Amino acid sequence: MNTRPIPMTASTSSELGDAVERALARKDLPAASTALAEASTREIVHVLERLSPRQCAIAYRLLSKQEAIEVFEALSPGLQADLVHGLQDAEVAALFADLDPDDRVWLLDELPAAVAPRLLRGLSPHERDLTAAVLGYRRDSIGRRMSPEFVSTHPQLTAARTLQRMRERLDRAETIYTLPVTDGGLRVIGVVSLRDLLAADSDALVADLMHDAHTVSAESDAEQAARECTESGFLAVPVVDSEERLVGILTIDDAVRILRHEESEDAARQGGVEPLGRPYLSTPIRRIVRSRVVWLLVLAVGATLTVQVLSVFEATLEQLTVLALFVPLLIGTGGNTGNQAATTVTRALALGEVRPRDLLRVLTRELRVGLCLGLLLGALGFGITALVYDWQIGVVIGCTLLAVCTVAATIGGIMPVVARVIRVDPAVFSNPFITTFVDATGLVIYFVIARAVLGI
Missing domain, CATH: 1.10.357.20 (SLC41 divalent cation transporters, integral membrane domain)
Structure with a gap:
């Protein structure tokens, strides 16, 4: 994520947004680019949420490649979908490939059905298989929102060997703070925390360090599973299939995201409107x-x-x-x-x-x-x-x-x-x-x- 130490306050964010909007209205792209270059990822997201779809696509193209990836990941799925329509196919394919599998599915759920096959074809076989596994679950299930990228361990492995496995898969894992422990049949029998692994002797067995696991079924309602995760205070919850085999993991940040999305929908429908699915000012x-x-x-x-x-x-x-x-x-x-x-x-x-x-x-x-x-x-x-x-x-x-x-x-x-x-x-x-x-x-x-x- 962007580490530039620029604090986001209401005034700075508002001033940045006004500056970018004025520059785009004048078609002064260098001025807009300069304003965005001095902002943090969070501030840029706030600015894009206030722009029209056309202005949003223009402003987004002014970002550096790395900044663009970070900003795109931070946008809501609805705004991502709007942005996809304003970008070239090559740009969309690159952004889509950089997303995590569960984030890809959030985006695909917002896009027309005809777009999905084209985007999936642009992925590597491995990434396509991961995304397809998540897409295979029904839309309101937690399987549709879990991450299939995780690090697991075995009860007979040592703490040192588990830490080594973690380092080998560090760049692909959704989280490393809570690791599911599985038996030979990939059935979850417990969980072990990174804290316990680091504190243990290198030759200590995972079987002696692990705790009882709280799991959720991949077919469970997404909102219910997310609420269980947040209310229990877990950093991550293993997601299992009907035979208790590990298929994914639900992290606390994804659980909060699900609840925020569901509560926004409920609030809208109680007021007699359909959810917009994107920021108000950027909605046509x-x-x-x-x-x-x-x-x-x-x-x-x-x-x-x-x-x-x-x-x-x-x-x-x-x-x-x-x-x-x-x-x-x-x-x-x-x-x-x-x-x-x-x-x-x-x-x-x-x-x-x-x-x-x-x-x-x-x-x-x-x-x-x-x-x-x-x-x-x-x-x-x-x-x-x-x-x-x-x-x-x-x-x-x-x-x-x-x-x-x-x-x-x-x-x-x-x-x-x-x-x-x-x-x-x-x-x-x-x-x-x-x-x-x-x-x-x-x-x-x-x-x-x-x-x-x-x-x-």
Whole structure:
């Protein structure tokens, strides 16, 4: 990595970005090249994330060969894919060959399917085999994100011999800080740390130094495996196949990268948009529009339920127009309550605190939570409304808030669990759909209570 001691602060990074953008706008490439030459890898990445795809490709070509490789590895897969389209085939082939196998797969997942065979053909047979092994696993599995480049050892080897094996493969290994220990059939029987190897006598056997291994199956969900790795504090976790044979390794930095990617997707979908997969400022306008328009259309269709409910109770509104004043309050409160429950449970699912079999427990807990919230808000709503209007309107508002909060919290809580049961992303079932559902249901509850209390 770049070792130039240039600290990255918000001000220096912003000034560099402005300088490069101005130089590119003037087509003053020497000035842009000079500005980039004085920056660290991290600062250059920050600058490229703010440029349009065309400007990004131009700026990238101004980097030295070694700097270009380091910067490309530090970019997000989405931005790498955009950059690939702006470079010549020879440049792309060289960059692709310099990536680690797992990083190549991240990039290939962002590129059109027709591009992958062309890039793979440019690799050496050994690198092609390593990459193909990772590509063979399904997209959401940890096998797709593991590194097939690792150093392993045997229980009957000495510490000195293991260290020698490590030095021989140092330039190809993903990590050397945690080494899997395998038997003759490549089955993982333990792990040994570099610290223990260095501290041991040269003739000490690995069998006496190794610890129990925590492994993950290559077919396991990537997010779940990454969370296990980070929460357990392991620097690396061996990845095994169905017969417990070692096929790869998951390092802590890759685990953090997976979790960051998954959490970005969840946050986007909870907000009713498709994940961009690349920095906001470097994303083309058409892609941002495409990421939002489908959800808006779906929600617009769903909102017709609210319109239909209002039309059904139009006569009720005509008899007592004051009821219309409270519609925004009630549907807003219901939507917010449902979203709070959905966000909490979705997070608990991601952390493994809640499982599909806990559906009934989640339902009863959110029912009680919604009831408590409804009692508090309902009492407040009754008091204020009764003072401003009259006690009957206060009863309607108080009872409606009680019912709406209870229903919204219950539905919002169980929706993510139901989504996990039917193998759908819980984030998709969250805020946008829950808001639409609770709006329509809340209005029905409101007008039914109003008719019963006011006799209209």
